Amino acid sequence: xxxxxxxxxxxxxxxxxxxxxxxxxxxxxxxxxxxxxxxxxxxxxxxxxxxxxxxxxxxxxxxxxxxxxxxxxxxxxxxxxxxxxxxxxxxxxxxxxxxxxxxxxxxxxxxxxxxxxxxxxxxxxxxxxxxxxxxxxxxxxxxxxxxxxxxxxxxxxxxxxxxxxxxxxxxxxxxxxxxxxxxxxxxxxxxxxxxxxxxxxxxxxxxxxxxxxxxxxxxxxxxxxxxxxxxxxxxxxxxxxxxxxxxxxxxxxxxxxxxxxxxxxxxxxxxxxxxxxxxxxxxxxxxxxxxxxxxxxxxxxxxxxxxxxxxxxxxxxxxxxxxxxxxxxxxxxx
Amino acid sequence: xxxxxxxxxxxxxxxxxxxxxxxxxxxxxxxxxxxxxxxxxxxxxxxxxxxxxxxxxxxxxxxxxxxxxxxxxxxxxxxxxxxxxxxxxxxx
Ligand SMILES: [Fe+2]
Numbered sequence: 001x002x003x004x005x006x007x008x009x010x011x012x013x014x015x016x017x018x019x020x021x022x023x024x025x026x027x028x029x030x031x032x033x034x035x036x037x038x039x040x041x042x043x044x045x046x047x048x049x050x051x052x053x054x055x056x057x058x059x060x061x062x063x064x065x066x067x068x069x070x071x072x073x074x075x076x077x078x079x080x081x082x083x084x085x086x087x088x089x090x091x092x093x094x095x096x097x098x099x100x101x102x103x104x105x106x107x108x109x110x111x112x113x114x115x116x117x118x119x120x121x122x123x124x125x126x127x128x129x130x131x132x133x134x135x136x137x138x139x140x141x142x143x144x145x146x147x148x149x150x151x152x153x154x155x156x157x158x159x160x161x162x163x164x165x166x167x168x169x170x171x172x173x174x175x176x177x178x179x180x181x182x183x184x185x186x187x188x189x190x191x192x193x194x195x196x197x198x199x200x201x202x203x204x205x206x207x208x209x210x211x212x213x214x215x216x217x218x219x220x221x222x223x224x225x226x227x228x229x230x231x232x233x234x235x236x237x238x239x240x241x242x243x244x245x246x247x248x249x250x251x252x253x254x255x256x257x258x259x260x261x262x263x264x265x266x267x268x269x270x271x272x273x274x275x276x277x278x279x280x281x282x283x284x285x286x287x288x289x290x291x292x293x294x295x296x297x298x299x300x301x302x303x304x305x306x307x308x309x310x311x312x313x314x315x316x317x318x319x320x321x322x323x324x325x326x327x328x329x330x331x332x333x334x
Numbered sequence: 335x336x337x338x339x340x341x342x343x344x345x346x347x348x349x350x351x352x353x354x355x356x357x358x359x360x361x362x363x364x365x366x367x368x369x370x371x372x373x374x375x376x377x378x379x380x381x382x383x384x385x386x387x388x389x390x391x392x393x394x395x396x397x398x399x400x401x402x403x404x405x406x407x408x409x410x411x412x413x414x415x416x417x418x419x420x421x422x423x424x425x426x
Contacts, residue, residue, distance in 0.1 A: 004369055005426045022353050032361050040350055040358040060347040090346045110344035112354045122346055149402035182393055183400040203386045204424035206379055220426055224390050247399050247409060249387045250420040 002038040007214035023115040027052040034215035040112030050101040056119040061111035063087045070102030082137030090122030152181035167240040177230040185223045189239035198231030219253040
């Protein structure tokens with residue numbers, strides 16, 4: 001993970017810049033929210049000017065687009081605020097235009113922003129069946145999260161996209177007026193969010209208003225939480241979201257990481273034992289996805305990235321050896 | 335995001351063009367400045383944050399700590415881990 005911890009950042013505090021990358025049409029302005037130093041993947045607030053026009057085309061990177069305000073015509077249909085677009089890499093979108101302008105969020109997930117004019121998909125386009133356009137405000141209902149443990153009552157979700165392999169997800173969430181949650185949370189995955197409307201408060205970072213954003217690498221404490229008037233926000237994770245709750249405001253990401261591993265050993269001892277007893281420096285083979293070749297060395301493990309691109313790892317608080325035949329003891333319930 | 339179902343094909347042009355590399359370099363330089371500003375702002379919030387933390391520790395020992403959804407548990411004093419001089423770092 002090569003994006004730094006950006007939290008909190010409020011995009012209303014900075015001006016728009018013109019998009020100058022080749023391929024893009026005139027009339028696109030952006031504010032950078034966070035960018036990855038290795039592959040240029042990024043999240044941006046994007047303003048399309050009134051009268052903006054773009055021919056059919058694709059992005060080389062997987063792209064997600066969310067309309068906050070204004071109108072965006074995609075193909076023959078005009079979409080309004082709350083529209084969410086998911087376009088796998090190389091999947092061509094129809095011509096786009098905006099009559100009155102549109103304020104959006106753009107997520108280029110695996111590479112820098114790009115636009116290649118084309119009315120056909122790229123030869124190697126990813127699973128084009130995943131292309132979707134959702135009217136999230138009037139087309140989806142708010143759900144109580146089904147995670148365990150769950151956030152406090154008054155935090156509701158609309159799931160926009162779930163990655164079928166990693167369970168990384170993109171979702172709208174809201175906090176009802178008077179929301180409060182008295183615990184501290186962290187996750188195994190990076191989390192980013194943007195406030196479409198409203199202000200919430202976290203014990204570490206204070207108030208996050210409309211236009212507020214964070215990109216938070218794994219295992220960083222956040223919470224407790226509160227919101228007087230409620231919020232509407234869009235959030236994303238890059239993997240399965242588990243809420244690790246606790247009440248130690250001073251714990252470090254390294255301690256949190258180790259605690260998560262201890263929980264895995266406790267909650268999934270068979271899996272934990274398997275990982276210990278097999279070679280674990282590569283992705284285990286998955287008969288469902290036999291061609292997967294990525295390896296987890298790319299992922300942050302005890303190493304976090306600073307904005308200047310430096311990183312450092314931390315020693316474990318306890319020593320461990322990789323045994324060939326570890327024993328994971330388990331209390332028998334009966 | 336780095337890992338994903340599309341890790342191999344999630345970017346069909348993994349080697350950046352010259353223009354892209356220059357654009358990314360400029361954006362990264364600006365990101366460093368934003369990060370430094372955030373660190374300063376969060377540093378300035380420290381006295382206020384210390385009060386928020388004290389309030390939180392008081393509330394979970396009186397009103398309760400959210401274990402799951404609306405379920406709360408009052409935390410006994412002996413379950414509050416001593417601070418032992420640990421700093422309160424929030425940005426990493
Ligand atoms: Fe979270």
